[in-house]
Amino acid sequence: MKLLIVGAGGREHALAWKLAQSPLVSGIVAAPGNPGIAAIGRCVNVAADDAAGLAALAARETIDLVVVGPEGALAAGLADRLATLGIPCFGPTQAAAQLESSKAFTKDFCVRHGIPTADFKVFDDAIHAKAYLGTREPPFVIKADGLAAGKGVVIAETRREADEAVDQILFLRKFGTAGQRIVIEDFLPGEEASLFALCDGETAVFMGAAQDHKRAFDGDKGPNTGGMGAYSPAPVVTDAVIADAMERIFLPTVRGMAADGAPFRGVLFAGVMVTAEGSKLIEFNTRFGDPECQTLLRRLDADLLPVLHAAATGTLSSAAPLVFDPRPAVTVVLAAQGYPEAPLTGSIIRGLPEAAAHEGVEIFHAGTRRDEDGMLRAAGGRVLNVTAVGDDLAGAIARAYAAVDAIDWPGGFCRRDIGWRAL
Ligand code: AMP
Ligand code: GLY
Secondary structure, three states: OEEEEEEOOHHHHHHHHHHOOOOOOOEEEEEEOOHHHHOOOEEOOOOOOOHHHHHHHHHHOOOOEEEEOOHHHHHOOHHHHHHHHOOOEEOOOOOOOHHHHOHHHHHHHHHHHOOOEOOEEEEOOHHHHHHHHOOOOOOEEEEEOOOOOOOOEEEEOOHHHHHHHHHHHHHOOOOHHHHOOEEEEEOOOOEEEEEEEEEEOOOEEEEEEEEEOOEEEHHHEEEEOOOOEEEEOOOOOOHHHHHHHHHHHHHHHHHHHHHOOOOOEEEEEEEEEEEOOEEEEEEEEOOOOOOHHHHHHHHEOOOHHHHHHHHHHOOHHHOOOOOEOOOOEEEEEEEEOOOOOOOOOOOEEEOHHHHHOOOOEEEEEOOEEEOOOOOEEEOOOEEEEEEEEOOOHHHHHHHHHHHHHHOEOOOEEOOOOOOHHHO
16 A cells, blocks of 8 residues: 655654554655655655645555644545545544534534533633633633644633633634634543544544643643653553543544544544543544654554554454553653744754664654755754653653763753653
8 A cells, every 4th residue: 555644743753654664555655744754755745734735646646545644634624635536544524623623513512422521611702701700610721712733722720810811812813713712611630641542433442542741841841832742551541541431432422423424534532631530521633642643653563554544444343453562652852942932943963873773762753854965953843752662661761861862952952751750
């Protein structure tokens, strides 16, 4: 099979790395890809959210399966376009991608299908939103409805902050049209985890759990980011938590989407709060997490291609089960100085081959570019991912940081405490 991988980050490099190991793969094209992926497949300069351009590329290249990394192309209808061309797509249609692209859609869906989530209300005007805040207890959770790159959520400790967030989103359009509507929901105490399930429109298969670190700096300080590191498995996600999440979140979602006429194919990523009364859904994403994906795929002890193809073509129930290396894996994200507000790009990165030679370590490119002078330079906010597997979590962490320290990149930084909460 000839594959098209859509995206340019560490998640897509990890997908390419894992899929390239499959004996069933004859070639990999990536759009737009990155210098890490370029060592595995051919990169074509089509933007990751250009649904029309990507569909045309898939047709031109006679692609057998399109694997979509980021949400943009899904929300723009890439899977719908590929369906009309008869090209299987690992990733949901535009209608099914609303599970990520609209929080209001998802909350209503949860109510209709009995999926546990925080109590909420949806508003498009500030007066009613603030009146509702007056009836709730702090902390207040205020979310922009649409896609806001993980930044559209405000947790406000006081009424004043909450009112301000409402004004910022609804009046001042801090998140643009993504903030035309807001969701106000109750705060859920508990421990957070990311759970993944492959879905084929009818059924779902659990694909592992991870914990992410969203804040930029050690000790969960600083601004929110796309994710500064992850580890898997997540100790809080016991077998009982998995069974409960399949029973009360994933399976009802796949069945509910099918019943509503928008079957979900691809990977469903549930951000859940593990509470005393079982798991509650915080949000869905309709794609793999980044960097959770790198950590999960490092542990996958099976050919990834057949299961992605089965999910894309509605045949998951007859696919081989997913087998995971029981050993833990951890991913440390190296970001450019200034990330997330204003990452400084262009700084030179050296020492990757030496770092990648460390035992148990894989290095994925996230935001790099290779210039004509042959130099590798920072070209984004999150720039490199160092993923390591170890006999135990402490061992995986030690290996990851030993490799991080072998990278010569003064223009970058990373958190030094990835995974330490689980130790
Ligand atoms: P989201 O983009 O919906 O995942 O929200 C971003 C982050 O805000 C989550 O990862 C949680 O840490 C936090 N969060 C969102 N909703 C809630 C909630 N209802 N209760 C507590 N924390 C929340
Ligand atoms: N790391 C969180 C995300 O991919 O949304």
